[in-house]
Amino acid sequence: MSKEKNVLDSLEINHQEANEIGDDHLSSAVRTPLRDDAFVLTDQEKIELIQEKFADIMHTLGLDLTDESLKGTPYRVAKMYVQEIFHGLNPKNKPDAKKFGNQYQYGDMVVVKNINVTSFCEHHFLPFIGKAHIAYFSDDQVIGLSKINRIVDHYSRRPQVQERLTLQIAEELQVSLNSEDVAVFIESKHFCVSTRGIQDRESSTVTTEYRGKFKEELTQQRFIDYFKTQTEMK
Ligand SMILES: [Zn+2]
Numbered sequence: 143m144s145k146e147k148n149v150l151d152s153l154e155i156n157h158q159e160a161n162e163i164g165d166d167h168l169s170s171a172v173r174t175p176l177r178d179d180a181f182v183l184t185d186q187e188k189i190e191l192i193q194e195k196f197a198d199i200m201h202t203l204g205l206d207l208t209d210e211s212l213k214g215t216p217y218r219v220a221k222m223y224v225q226e227i228f229h230g231l232n233p234k235n236k237p238d239a240k241k242f243g244n245q246y247q248y249g250d251m252v253v254v255k256n257i258n259v260t261s262f263c264e265h266h267f268l269p270f271i272g273k274a275h276i277a278y279f280s281d282d283q284v285i286g287l288s289k290i291n292r293i294v295d296h297y298s299r300r301p302q303v304q305e306r307l308t309l310q311i312a313e314e315l316q317v318s319l320n321s322e323d324v325a326v327f328i329e330s331k332h333f334c335v336s337t338r339g340i341q342d343r344e345s346s347t348v349t350t351e352y353r354g355k356f357k358e359e360l361t362q363q364r365f366i367d368y369f370k371t372q373t374e375m376k
Pocket residue numbers: 164167263264265266267332334335
């Protein structure tokens with residue numbers, strides 16, 4: 143019996159429970175559930191294994207893998223999983239947290255708004271896409287502005303739940319900025335809601351995390367007003 147068959151046997155999956163967890167989008171912890179041996183295989187070894195398994199899925203669906211258009215698909219999917227859409231699973235791909243001294247003593251709120259979010263629901267492996275708005279008060283440390291975009295992107299590029307993504311970004315910002323005062327607002331559309339199940343294309347999901355000074359209502363409101371403002375830039 144193959145090794146993969148044993149992996150499934152040990153899970154004792156209850157199908158009803160699996161459907162309920164998927165539709166309610168419940169998650170279990172702030173940390174992404176990874177095994178201790180998650181990075182024993184190299185990226186190249188993972189691509190080869192996933193390629194084989196994805197070919198099995200396509201074959202099981204009845205597709206003809208000798209077809210010119212289909213035959214490269216298992217490799218393309220495997221490479222996309224490992225090198226692109228789930229690239230943020232591996233801590234070695236985490237953006238470098240280079241800090242600078244806050245030389246100009248800027249003390250007010252910094253807002254980075256309309257950051258693209260491209261992530262993937264861990265219950266269905268379908269995308270959810272939207273925008274993140276981030277704010278912080280810097281203490282003695284500042285980081286490059288593009289670093290904020292990179293942090294959002296890193297934590298998005300893994301099988302995710304939007305609530306967990308929001309918390310992981312907030313935690314990383316606190317560490318990177320050495321500040322308690324961070325705010326994260328994410329709004330996104332989930333393809334597992336729009337293309338299957340309830341098939342609702344209009345609804346979107348908002349998640350927020352307010353820490354430190356952002357627990358104060360006025361500060362929160364200032365942040366919201368800033369990201370709602372449309373500044374004309376020509
Ligand atoms: Zn989903």
